[in-house]
Amino acid sequence: MNLDARIPDGPVQEKWSRHLEHAKLVGPNNRPKYDIIVVGSGLAGASAASSLAAQGYNVQCFCYQDTPRRAHSIAAQGGINAAKNYCEDGDSVYRLFYDTQKGGDFRAREANVYRLAQLSHNIIDQATAQGVPFAREYGGMLANRSFGGVLVSRTFYCRGQTGQQLLLGAYQSMQRQIHDGKLTMHTRCELQDVVVIDGRARGIVVRDLITGEIRSHAADAVVLASGGPGNVYFKSTNAINSNATATWRAHERGAGMANPCYVQIHPTCIPVSGNFQCKLTLMSESLRNDGRVWVPRKKNDDRPPQSIPEDERYYYLEERYPSFGNLVPRDVASRNAKIVCDDGFGVMGEGTRAVYLDFKDAIAERGRSTIAERYGNLFQMYEDITDESPYETPFRIYPAVHYVMGGLWVDYNLMTNIPGLYAIGEANFSDHGANRLGASSMMQCLADGYFVLPQTIGDYLHDIFRDKVSTDHPAFSQHEQDVRERIGRLMGIGGTQTPLSLHRKLGETMWEHCGMARTAEGLKQCISDIGQIRDEFWKDLRVPGTADGVNQPLERAGRVADFIELAELMCRDALERDESCGCHFREEHQTEDGEVVRDDERFGNVTVWEYTQKGSPHIKHEEAIDFDLLKPMTRSYK
Amino acid sequence: MQLMRFARSTLGLKIIVAVTGAIMIGFLLLHAYGNMHIWFGAEEINDYSYWLREFGQHLFGYGGFLWIVRVVVGGALIVHVITVVALIRRNRAARGSRYRKTSRRKRIIIGLTMIFSGALILTFLVLHILQFTTGTIQPTPFHEQDGMGIVYINLYQAFQVWWIAWAYILAVAIVGIHIYHGAWSVFQTLGWNNADRNNLFRHIAAALAIGLFLSFASVPVMFWTGVLPEPPSMSQTQQHTQDHGSVEATRQ
Amino acid sequence: MISLTLHIWRQNGPDDTGRFQTHRMTDIDPDISFLEMMDLLNEQLMADNKEPITFDSDCREGICGTCSMVINGRAHGPGHLCTTCEVRMRQFADGDEVWVEPFRSRAFPPVKDLMVDRSAFDRIIQAGGYITVHSGPKPEPNANPISHPVAEEAMDAAECIGCGACVAACPNGAAMLFTSAKINHLNLLPQGQPEAISRVLGMVDQMDKEGFGACTNHAECQDACPKGISIKFISAMNKQYVKATLIEPNERRGRLESQ
Numbered sequence A: 001m002n003l004d005a006r007i008p009d010g011p012v013q014e015k016w017s018r019h020l021e022h023a024k025l026v027g028p029n030n031r032p033k034y035d036i037i038v039v040g041s042g043l044a045g046a047s048a049a050s051s052l053a054a055q056g057y058n059v060q061c062f063c064y065q066d067t068p069r070r071a072h073s074i075a076a077q078g079g080i081n082a083a084k085n086y087c088e089d090g091d092s093v094y095r096l097f098y099d100t101q102k103g104g105d106f107r108a109r110e111a112n113v114y115r116l117a118q119l120s121h122n123i124i125d126q127a128t129a130q131g132v133p134f135a136r137e138y139g140g141m142l143a144n145r146s147f148g149g150v151l152v153s154r155t156f157y158c159r160g161q162t163g164q165q166l167l168l169g170a171y172q173s174m175q176r177q178i179h180d181g182k183l184t185m186h187t188r189c190e191l192q193d194v195v196v197i198d199g200r201a202r203g204i205v206v207r208d209l210i211t212g213e214i215r216s217h218a219a220d221a222v223v224l225a226s227g228g229p230g231n232v233y234f235k236s237t238n239a240i241n242s243n244a245t246a247t248w249r250a251h252e253r254g255a256g257m258a259n260p261c262y263v264q265i266h267p268t269c270i271p272v273s274g275n276f277q278c279k280l281t282l283m284s285e286s287l288r289n290d291g292r293v294w295v296p297r298k299k300n301d302d303r304p305p306q307s308i309p310e311d312e313r314y315y316y317l318e319e320r321y322p323s324f325g326n327l328v329p330r331d332v333a334s335r336n337a338k339i340v341c342d343d344g345f346g347v348m349g350e351g352t353r354a355v356y357l358d359f360k361d362a363i364a365e366r367g368r369s370t371i372a373e374r375y376g377n378l379f380q381m382y383e384d385i386t387d388e389s390p391y392e393t394p395f396r397i398y399p400a401v402h403y404v405m406g407g408l409w410v411d412y413n414l415m416t417n418i419p420g421l422y423a424i425g426e427a428n429f430s431d432h433g434a435n436r437l438g439a440s441s442m443m444q445c446l447a448d449g450y451f452v453l454p455q456t457i458g459d460y461l462h463d464i465f466r467d468k469v470s471t472d473h474p475a476f477s478q479h480e481q482d483v484r485e486r487i488g489r490l491m492g493i494g495g496t497q498t499p500l501s502l503h504r505k506l507g508e509t510m511w512e513h514c515g516m517a518r519t520a521e522g523l524k525q526c527i528s529d530i531g532q533i534r535d536e537f538w539k540d541l542r543v544p545g546t547a548d549g550v551n552q553p554l555e556r557a558g559r560v561a562d563f564i565e566l567a568e569l570m571c572r573d574a575l576e577r578d579e580s581c582g583c584h585f586r587e588e589h590q591t592e593d594g595e596v597v598r599d600d601e602r603f604g605n606v607t608v609w610e611y612t613q614k615g616s617p618h619i620k621h622e623e624a625i626d627f628d629l630l631k632p633m634t635r636s637y638k
Numbered sequence B: 001m002q003l004m005r006f007a008r009s010t011l012g013l014k015i016i017v018a019v020t021g022a023i024m025i026g027f028l029l030l031h032a033y034g035n036m037h038i039w040f041g042a043e044e045i046n047d048y049s050y051w052l053r054e055f056g057q058h059l060f061g062y063g064g065f066l067w068i069v070r071v072v073v074g075g076a077l078i079v080h081v082i083t084v085v086a087l088i089r090r091n092r093a094a095r096g097s098r099y100r101k102t103s104r105r106k107r108i109i110i111g112l113t114m115i116f117s118g119a120l121i122l123t124f125l126v127l128h129i130l131q132f133t134t135g136t137i138q139p140t141p142f143h144e145q146d147g148m149g150i151v152y153i154n155l156y157q158a159f160q161v162w163w164i165a166w167a168y169i170l171a172v173a174i175v176g177i178h179i180y181h182g183a184w185s186v187f188q189t190l191g192w193n194n195a196d197r198n199n200l201f202r203h204i205a206a207a208l209a210i211g212l213f214l215s216f217a218s219v220p221v222m223f224w225t226g227v228l229p230e231p232p233s234m235s236q237t238q239q240h241t242q243d244h245g246s247v248e249a250t251r252q
Numbered sequence C: 001m002i003s004l005t006l007h008i009w010r011q012n013g014p015d016d017t018g019r020f021q022t023h024r025m026t027d028i029d030p031d032i033s034f035l036e037m038m039d040l041l042n043e044q045l046m047a048d049n050k051e052p053i054t055f056d057s058d059c060r061e062g063i064c065g066t067c068s069m070v071i072n073g074r075a076h077g078p079g080h081l082c083t084t085c086e087v088r089m090r091q092f093a094d095g096d097e098v099w100v101e102p103f104r105s106r107a108f109p110p111v112k113d114l115m116v117d118r119s120a121f122d123r124i125i126q127a128g129g130y131i132t133v134h135s136g137p138k139p140e141p142n143a144n145p146i147s148h149p150v151a152e153e154a155m156d157a158a159e160c161i162g163c164g165a166c167v168a169a170c171p172n173g174a175a176m177l178f179t180s181a182k183i184n185h186l187n188l189l190p191q192g193q194p195e196a197i198s199r200v201l202g203m204v205d206q207m208d209k210e211g212f213g214a215c216t217n218h219a220e221c222q223d224a225c226p227k228g229i230s231i232k233f234i235s236a237m238n239k240q241y242v243k244a245t246l247i248e249p250n251e252r253r254g255r256l257e258s259q
């Protein structure tokens, strides 16, 4: 497996500009001769598809939703980072780089992270020019808020709907390209396979979710922007149809999967209630700006929160991390919530575990109306769901699976180890190391789509000029046949269990053993559970109806099948990464007060897994990470 | 051409409905103003009907102004009806299949029934004109002079019949209802509405609807209840109206 | 725990005429969401070897605009400012009869059961709902200040999630609220000015082409809109449309023929 990251020479600060100076290009007259497939229309996919089409390439974009605008990115609430230093509070490109590297616990490539920080500026400029209505101050200047894990205010936002607005900006650009005939959108289409011919990605096979038709599309390059696989845990904050199918099928065709065990658990979600829930709701992290997190000092205290006096409240984040307080990074906040709950301090509302997030002091200090203006919609959302008003009683929150840092391995150009196959956005592994800071994912998705990929893809394309393959190539019919067989198998099992119930089983064991805290034993247990679930799945699944038309259980079944495989790899990765770092917390490796203990010597690297064959174990590869600019240090938010 | 584009689009048609509606509201205001003369007796209203014909007679000739008003308002009415019908057909088609169950807010009933209130108004208008302007239908005798009806007498006689009085009150109530939704709609449709002004516009619409209703309804009510007296004898009226310079004298 | 009688629209594809199917659901936890209840119902149907009900949903938190049901005659069901996926079972009383239908409008052809095709909205955006910019260096945003109220108003319009409830609720199947929100979001901002006129013309034309109806000012759309978008934007759109068609010269650059 070729894991040459192709990082340009020179000092970290200059790598990107040097790379641009030397990158090979495709001339404007030739671009219309290339076809590019983009799978996914989230922030990453939409920004890439529109930029590539605007450059002149022929772009085909695919998504499983009924319109590209509904991609999961739309749900991002809090904001997007950029090192603009508008608040003149000491921000800089270096500091954003520093915060991201440190937040990621030194498990990301410096060159990528530095480039991300550099490009963060352009994203805000680009989005503003597209008409994204970022919040403004009274003087008309852009406003900022702060997010966890940093000491500056650099987050730009549009109320609680930043993702929506940024996605609409990209979506609208796409619609313009569609209007101009440069881009073709295929909605309600799910990727089923990636076609690799002679070692190069040449196209994809999709299933039309309306007609059930299996179709091939050929192209000169395939870009996967299919988002994250958080739903492998069944309950997560992801959209319920988010899936790992696109990346997993690419992986099965040879693309390396990097660091799959790095999963972020978001600290401020609405606790699970009832066992039929299939989706967890996130309350924006921005709430931690003004809210204070606490639990009762007494174990199993069942008094209502209002009647617990101030000195019997344990503001555990403020006490344990005086300098960052409630704004520690997500992994730290989540883990601490788990610890206090494990220790019996958790708030037990109807059998659920939770901690309080209290706005009492903020309301007293700033007034109810200011708080309502800042967080009104979040307060309302919470009240609608739980029937409790956060103005009166504190929020009850608990961590939930939110984001997967791991993903397809890519080089500096965002190309996977299969030439012509790219992965951008949450689907790749590149920039967040072992933990992602809040408001950084959208930054990465848009940097990838607007600024990196459009400038690096030429480097590959110029090389394959006139070397075209069409869907008549036998490989396509072979792949289609594989897909049909697979679907036929799913339809034909004729057992008793629904895809949803098997999915739930998978999620339960993953959350239990491969969640916020992991042990070797638990992970082994989990792997064996997964084996059992896999057996049940292929023996006892029932998919009603037929495959030639809308069949939602079939869609889910296909996704669950891939989740099962991915889950096993995640556990294996977690097991073999015998250290703690960022979100990957192995109980065997912690300090006395429960902090992460890294092992840079053995694990200061990226683990990349190679798929070999159905049933046989993956092969493990490593990419070493160089630290030129910032030497790894112990992360401390005290 | 942009004008054709405008006239074919739903927005354009809608705006035409609003403009023609506004013209008709303007006319109704004028009409109501005219009617108010009746409160001050037979002379006032008869003088007013002469004034209407004499107004601007140097420019348009005797009765010319009235004809201009008739053409503009009649034209507006025709255009209003045609565009409304065109829009309703489009809307029916756009609705597609019907819901088995609908739960709409009660207050939109006035808006939803615009076509019915409009149709009733149209019927009423035709009858109204046939009765008092042309005298084609005569439930009560029609008195004419100088080629036009003698307003006070005709009204007096008609509104002594209870059902005619009630029919008029009902008809103008429907006009008021139509205008209650219509007048606010004009502001909204023509693009003047915004969050600051909306309440004002709602109030203006209500005031117009109620004001027009009261002023029109006052006529049959006042005749029927006898607040307005029986007209002076036919000959007297004729004489004074011929010599309508001596209004003062008649009053004595 | 509550029990309900559900009458749910079943339609096997666009050519089918469709009918209601009645199901009884018992022991529903009032804290679960309506769609979770539908999931449960589907699990039961599958256990009985019946075909589950097809319906759209994705984010399940009221932002993606995928979910689309008319519950008891109201687009997105009981409650204000919420999408179908945000409806909770506690909003129903024990023993209620509940009618569940798809969003109906000629411009939203049915796909299956409760799923409809809303791609008409995409085509309206294609007709002008964008600002033409390429990816690349752009002016510094603060060089072009936007006053707080204007930015907020643009945001009020931009909040539209494109769910189509406005169309579903409108007695005329009109898409005025959607189209006007999209037009105003961009036309309120300085960045949207250069294309303001062509945007209004293009999007309104497309809206008509798709077969949406006209506005009769009932404001049912505003009432059903999960994001509370105001019909003031429809008013503003009309004004801009008059400007675009009747007031602004449409051909500035041509030569004028002399006599």
Ligand SMILES: Cc1cc2nc3c(=O)[nH]c(=O)nc-3n(C[C@H](O)[C@H](O)[C@H](O)COP(=O)(O)OP(=O)(O)OC[C@H]3O[C@@H](n4cnc5c(N)ncnc54)[C@H](O)[C@@H]3O)c2cc1C
Pocket: A039, A040, A041, A042, A043, A044, A045, A062, A063, A064, A065, A068, A071, A072, A073, A074, A075, A076, A077, A078, A079, A080, A162, A163, A189, A190, A191, A192, A225, A226, A227, A228, A237, A238, A239, A242, A243, A245, A246, A282, A402, A403, A424, A425, A426, A427, A438, A439, A440, A441, A442, A443, A445
């Ligand atoms: C509730 C929530 C709040 C968040 N808030 C923030 C925040 O405040 N700031 C921040 O920076 N990040 C935030 N994030 C993270 C961020 O939103 C995501 O990481 C990011 O949007 C991912 O974008 P993407 O383009 O990679 O993929 P997605 O937006 O997930 O898009 C995936 C696309 O791929 C398509 N697709 C997937 N599978 C297939 C297939 N098999 N075939 C065809 N198409 C397929 C889908 O249709 C979709 O169009 C948040 C995430 C969540 C869940």
Ligand code: HEM
Pocket: B014, B017, B018, B019, B020, B021, B022, B024, B025, B028, B080, B081, B084, B087, B114, B115, B116, B117, B118, B119, B121, B122, B175, B178, B179, B181, B182, B183, B185, B186, B187, B189, B190, C215, C216, C217
């Ligand atoms: C005195 C006569 C009339 C007046 C003053 C009047 C006034 C108005 C006004 C102001 C409107 C609102 C326009 C808008 O929506 O912005 C309106 C709408 C309407 N009118 Fe009339 N109208 C009159 C007669 C009629 C007649 C005769 C009809 C019937 C055929 C009619 C049918 C309608 C309908 C159906 C609407 C609603 C159209 C829509 O909302 O799209 N009107 N009218």
Ligand code: FES
Pocket: C056, C057, C058, C059, C060, C061, C062, C063, C064, C065, C066, C067, C083, C084, C085, C086
């Ligand atoms: S499912 Fe996304 S809004 Fe309801």
